[in-house]
Amino acid sequence: MPDLSDAAKTEIRRLMAQFPHRQSALLGALFVAQEEAGVLFPEIVAQVAEVMRLPESEVTSVASFYHLFRFKPEGRHLIQVCTNVSCLLNGCDRALERLKHRLGIEVGETTPDGRFTLRTAECLAACEIAPMMMIGPDRHGPVQPEQIDEILGKYV
Amino acid sequence: MSESFLLRYVHEPDQGELDAYLSRGGYEGLRRALAMAPEQVTDEVEKSGLRGRGGAGFGTGRKWKFLPRDPAVTKYLVVNADEGEPGTFKDRTLLECDPHRLIEGIVIAGYAIGAHQAFIYLRREFHRARGLLERAIAQAYAKGYLGADIQGSGYRLDVVVATGAGAYIAGEETALLESLEGRRAMPRLKPPFYPAVKGLYMQPTALNNVETLCHVAWILARGQEWYRQQGAPILFSVSGHVQRPGVYELPLGTTIRKVLEAAGGMRPGRAFKACFPGGSSAAILPEAYLDTPMDYDLTKLDVYGSMLGSAALIVMDDSTCMVEVVARTVEFYRDESCGKCTPCREGTVWITQVFDRILHGQGRTEDLDLLNGIAKGMTGTCFCPLGESVPPAIYSTLRFFRHEYEHHIRTASCDVRAAAHA
Ligand SMILES: Cc1cc2nc3c(=O)[nH]c(=O)nc-3n(C[C@H](O)[C@H](O)[C@H](O)COP(=O)(O)O)c2cc1C
Ligand code: SF4
Ligand code: FES
Numbered sequence: 124m125p126d127l128s129d130a131a132k133t134e135i136r137r138l139m140a141q142f143p144h145r146q147s148a149l150l151g152a153l154f155v156a157q158e159e160a161g162v163l164f165p166e167i168v169a170q171v172a173e174v175m176r177l178p179e180s181e182v183t184s185v186a187s188f189y190h191l192f193r194f195k196p197e198g199r200h201l202i203q204v205c206t207n208v209s210c211l212l213n214g215c216d217r218a219l220e221r222l223k224h225r226l227g228i229e230v231g232e233t234t235p236d237g238r239f240t241l242r243t244a245e246c247l248a249a250c251e252i253a254p255m256m257m258i259g260p261d262r263h264g265p266v267q268p269e270q271i272d273e274i275l276g277k278y279v
Numbered sequence: 280m281s282e283s284f285l286l287r288y289v290h291e292p293d294q295g296e297l298d299a300y301l302s303r304g305g306y307e308g309l310r311r312a313l314a315m316a317p318e319q320v321t322d323e324v325e326k327s328g329l330r331g332r333g334g335a336g337f338g339t340g341r342k343w344k345f346l347p348r349d350p351a352v353t354k355y356l357v358v359n360a361d362e363g364e365p366g367t368f369k370d371r372t373l374l375e376c377d378p379h380r381l382i383e384g385i386v387i388a389g390y391a392i393g394a395h396q397a398f399i400y401l402r403r404e405f406h407r408a409r410g411l412l413e414r415a416i417a418q419a420y421a422k423g424y425l426g427a428d429i430q431g432s433g434y435r436l437d438v439v440v441a442t443g444a445g446a447y448i449a450g451e452e453t454a455l456l457e458s459l460e461g462r463r464a465m466p467r468l469k470p471p472f473y474p475a476v477k478g479l480y481m482q483p484t485a486l487n488n489v490e491t492l493c494h495v496a497w498i499l500a501r502g503q504e505w506y507r508q509q510g511a512p513i514l515f516s517v518s519g520h521v522q523r524p525g526v527y528e529l530p531l532g533t534t535i536r537k538v539l540e541a542a543g544g545m546r547p548g549r550a551f552k553a554c555f556p557g558g559s560s561a562a563i564l565p566e567a568y569l570d571t572p573m574d575y576d577l578t579k580l581d582v583y584g585s586m587l588g589s590a591a592l593i594v595m596d597d598s599t600c601m602v603e604v605v606a607r608t609v610e611f612y613r614d615e616s617c618g619k620c621t622p623c624r625e626g627t628v629w630i631t632q633v634f635d636r637i638l639h640g641q642g643r644t645e646d647l648d649l650l651n652g653i654a655k656g657m658t659g660t661c662f663c664p665l666g667e668s669v670p671p672a673i674y675s676t677l678r679f680f681r682h683e684y685e686h687h688i689r690t691a692s693c694d695v696r697a698a699a700h701a
Contacts, residue, residue: 141439143396144480146461150444154403188463188617190445191403203404207365208559208593209518211607245447245611246365247404250518250593251525260406 127170131159135174145175153186162196198233198240200278203257206243209250213265218254219243221268225275238278283528284497285490285514289376295411297418300379306424308499312387313432318348320391324495327503328511332369333359333450333488334558334589336575339495345475346392346483355484356389356397357474358492359455363402363447364558365611366591369514369526370489374401374408377493378415382438384492386429387499389436392485396437400455403442413440447615451663452486454617465617466663490514515573517542519594520549532576536569538592549596553679556580557588559608560668562675563601583678584671598699601680602687605672606634612669623666626657630669637684640691647684651677 134155138148152171153163160167163186172179186192204210204219219230226234226241233240247262249255255264263274293299300306312320325340346354358381362370373381385397401409416438419425427435441459443449449458453467456479471477478484487495498506510530515538518524522543529538535556545551553565556573562585564571572579575587595604613627630653633646654670661667677684686694 142441144460147441147459149461150458151441153444154442185461185463188446189443192444206607207611208555208604208608209366209524211604212519212593212595212599245615246363246367248362248368248371248402250366250368250516250591253518253524257404262407 125160127156127167127174128159131155132170132174135171139175146177149175149177149182149185150189153182153192157192162193164194196233198237200239200259201257202239202241203244203247204242205245205247205249205253205255205257207246207250209246210254213253215254215266217268218256218266218271221271222256225271239275282509283512284509285373285493285512286526286528289372289526294376295378295415297379297415297422297424300377304500305379306383308496308501309383309386309424310430312390312499313430313434317391317393320387320499323503324391324498327494327498327506329491329494329498329506330575331488332490332494332513332590333452334364334560336587339487339491342473342475342487343388343392343485345473346485348393350393353482354392354394355479355482356385356392356394357456357459357479357484357486358385358397358399358489359450359452359486360399360401360405360408360489361443361450361455362405362489363450364560364589364591365608366516366518366555366558366593367589368516368518369590371402371405371408372526373489373493373514374405375411378408378412379419380493380496381412381489382415382419382424383496384494385438386424386436387495388485388487388492390434394485395435396439398459398479399438399440400449400459401440401442403444409440409442416440446617447611448617448663448665451665454663455486456484463617465619466665513573513590515541516589516591517594518591519554520546520596520599521594522546532572532574532579534570534572535564535592538573539569539594542592542594545594545596549598551594552597552599553595553601555591555593555672557586558591559593559611559672560664561585561588562671563595563605563679564675565679583675585675598695600693600695601676601683602634602637602693605676606631606638608672609634609669612665616665620660620662620666622657622660623662623669626653626666627669629653630673637687640687642684642688642691644688646688647677647681 135152138151139145156167156171169179172182206215252264254266288294321343329339330336446464448454449464454464458464474484474486513531515527527541553563555561562583609630613631616623618624654673658670
């Protein structure tokens with residue numbers, strides 16, 4: 124597992140300088156580290172703590188609170204299927220079943236080729252296109268089960 | 280007759296460009312504000328009657344007046360752009376379609392309270408909004424709408440965008456401040472009751488919602504009298520079983536029925552069954568309440584703790600199993616509970632266990648009293664409003680849709696689903 128690059132450390136220091144108190148940059152710093160290393164391995168967390176001059180235990184504790192940090196390897200593209208009320212009312216279950224079937228995995232799993240990780244999500248503030256999902260940064264919806272193959276095809 | 284203004288330019292593809300924004304009268308509110316004393320700006324906002332659009336509906340001008348005027352005291356402005364209440368998507372719409380309006384509102388608010396640093400706490404999943412907002416902020420700096428000596432007024436304000444990391448509770452104002460300080464998003468002990476007294480870094484802080492600040496920009500641009508004549512417009516996020524889900528601008532106090540009609544009404548062949556009038560933290564209301572005005576006024580919407588909240592109308596038609604909807608809603612609060620206090624941390628787990636049982640054909644008659652009892656145990660005992668959001672949906676459905684629970688328990692099946700798919 125590689126060390127955090129100098130570029131990542133510089134970016135973390137830039138974030139720290141934006142705030143009167145350096146700890147405010149912590150969530151942003153963890154994303155910088157996660158984007159580079161893919162996963163917040165303990166060694167990576169330790170390096171974030173060192174750059175930010177924070178206790179490692181504090182950094183680990185904060186990271187573990189939020190849904191968007193990852194502690195084990197995931198696929199190249201994260202699929203987040205919203206299953207909150209508006210999407211439920213509009214048939215997110217069918218879209219989710221189709222996805223599981225096409226990818227051959229359950230929620231929380233990653234395809235063997237490392238292409239996709241499938242997760243459910245809470246309301247993603249796009250209920251006007253329910254049922255909706257996000258793949259990486261992109262929103263898709265309303266998702267009809269028949270469109271799923273075509274949508275997945277855009278992500279290699 | 281009021282004109283739509285909050286949404287007027289949302290379909291203009293270039294509205295996020297400073298030049299286009301200026302050509303449509305943008306930053307006129309700021310120009311007017313900078314020519315006034317800060318106290319006058321606050322007065323103008325207070326007179327407009329604007330109440331915060333984040334959910335609690337607190338008077339915006341009044342909130343700003345809680346901050347000390349002493350210029351020697353460092354004050355902050357924090358923007359709540361963490362939009363997470365299920366069914367709500369109006370802030371995301373404003374961020375993506377009119378980002379300069381928010382920046383204008385921020386500078387006006389910062390000037391009014393005497394802050395020189397503002398932070399926007401943006402939901403991490405808002406990738407598109409972040410790109411547009413950061414671009415708009417850079418444009419505003421380049422043309423002197425942000426930074427030192429804004430438009431030659433001598434007033435200085437810097438804006439930094441920080442993102443969340445996936446936690447609904449971070450939308451609660453004190454949890455947001457914790458998160459913005461780089462900690463777990465857990466609500467703070469009250470008192471002090473308002474961030475205006477002790478907020479970010481324990482300094483006086485004004486914390487406002489995205490839509491609230493967009494209203495501020497319009498109020499200053501056109502004056503509070505004009506704004507009042509518009510009938511206190513509010514953005515409704517309408518979703519669920521309607522023909523045209525979307526964001527609609529209507530006067531505060533519009534009835535549920537009229538909001539539903541604005542969204543095209545029910546889908547063909549389907550009848551209205553129930554709705555959440557203010558996001559999933561509100562109680563569920565049946566057809567008998569369709570003519571209830573959607574207002575902050577508690578005497579109107581307060582049925583089993585229902586409320587206007589974030590003005591997210593989630594509509595359910597006659598194919599909806601209410602037991603399933605409430606089960607999913609409670610699961611949401613269970614997963615998003617920060618775990619700090621027992622009634623919320625444990626109560627949400629117990630309630631979902633009872634729902635699981637009922638939905639899997641193993642419900643017992645006593646379960647309905649049990650649900651009611653756990654909900655009672657959570658009422659008034661939770662540390663923050665997240666836990667208190669659970670009982671309303673339980674109470675209201677036990678009252679209005681009790682027969683559906685009973686049917687599930689008696690027959691281990693769902694007659695609503697069976698009828699809808701027949
Ligand atoms: C659990 C919880 C979640 C909340 N989520 C949000 C949110 O996502 N966005 C928001 O603006 N306000 C949210 N609020 C309300 C804020 O605490 C706060 O009242 C509001 O941002 C103040 O701004 P305003 O006065 O302009 O409405 C939430 C409150 C609670 C209790
Ligand atoms: S009510 Fe829930 S979210 Fe709020 S402090 Fe208690 S455990 Fe945390
Ligand atoms: S409920 Fe799915 S995006 Fe809001």
